[in-house]
Amino acid sequence: MKFLIEGKRRLCGQIDVQGSKNSVLPILAATLLIKGKSVIHNCPRISDVDAAVNILSDFGCVIERSLNTVTVDASSVSNCHVSEFLMHRMRSSILFLGPVLSRFKKAEFSSPGGCEIGLRPIDLHLSSLKLLGAEVCEKSGTVFCSAENGLKANRIHLSFPSVGATENILLASVLAKGTTVLSNAAREPEITDLANFLNKAGARIIGAGESTVIIVGAQKLHSVEHTVIPDRIVASTYMFCAAVTGGEIEINKCVPTHLEAVFPVLEEAGCVIKRKNDSVFLKAPERLSRIKTVRTMPYPGFPTDLQSPVTALLSVADGTSVVTENIFENRYKYISELNRLGANIRVEGRTAIIDGVDSLAGANVRATDLRGGFALVIAALSAQGKTQISNIFHIDRGYEKPEKVLSSLGANIKRIT
């Protein structure tokens, strides 16, 4: 499967943003904690959601899917270990560890291993579960956890505000005995959305979205209906697509406050941004100006998931920009593919130095990972001539029908086998 893109077309128009991948994945894992029905609306149709739904049905959940709604009935499920294939296919399967341990008092997972953007260790997840009373041991790539007497509340301080570890701690402690106090928690909006879902189901989580979160253990959770927040990374990605083509775009059904770290970067590049309560309008200049420095940071800083898209955007800006990746140790694999399109970028450690060029030129490139893959789409939209992007299964993990969205804005993009 490939994308064939003819560049140099100015994108104009408006789109509705899909639901957040990084919100719906922990929420799907959370449905295992509920002996009843969970109805989840605004669920994006992406392959990571398919993988998570497959895991839930492996556990015996009854799943119903309509367009963007997934209903999970986890009333009667039996434990099973998440297959090695699925763990490797989708790292965020590790988010099932907390709920499985909470419900079945034991869990066996193949360790997720590294991926295209780094080693992705799970030490913070495992040390936190130990603090909640679990016995944890890792043997030849498999993680064995058990908590025969159930999980017990504790005080946990994360050495790094890990998103996944914060989510696993919420999932493991909502039904634990006692009150857990978590400090240095991740503050991403997806954490707040997960906590809102769980609180609607009868949990008592106070302070989600702040650095200190209190989880008062509940007896049980009941059926719930929830609408997932919009995907702030997808919203920003499509703003970059319009910006790189000198176009204009109205992003509907988004949460502008989730994009506060992105607006100043686009404004420094010369874009005009207008915020409304649930939409954002962007108008780009003919040519973007360089950005002196972009640093990725935990939320509310500039998101690491936009590091590769913003680098693609700046590859044709006027001047030299510097991007520093502070979250993952190996998130520049896509740069060599961008340079094949005529970009002039060099990487020194965690920093990419981007000498803006007047124009990119179409070429055959391959996606290396989800966000790096979309960085190639952004570059191809701006390039002179035709670009073929292969391995687009990476992109389908997190973006719902991107060729449909981009065509509606005037891009010339086709999905070819």
Ligand code: EPZ
């Ligand atoms: C989540 O990954 C997101 N994935 C990532 O999005 C996102 O890039 C990341 O958070 C940061 O915002 C989902 O939500 C499904 P972390 P996660 O734990 O939870 C280190 C995308 O493109 N670390 O906050 O894995 C880790 O190596 C994906 O949508 C440990 O050292 O991120 C990394 O350097 C990519 N030990 C840093 O922390 C641990 O136990 C941040 O990781 C856990 C993490």
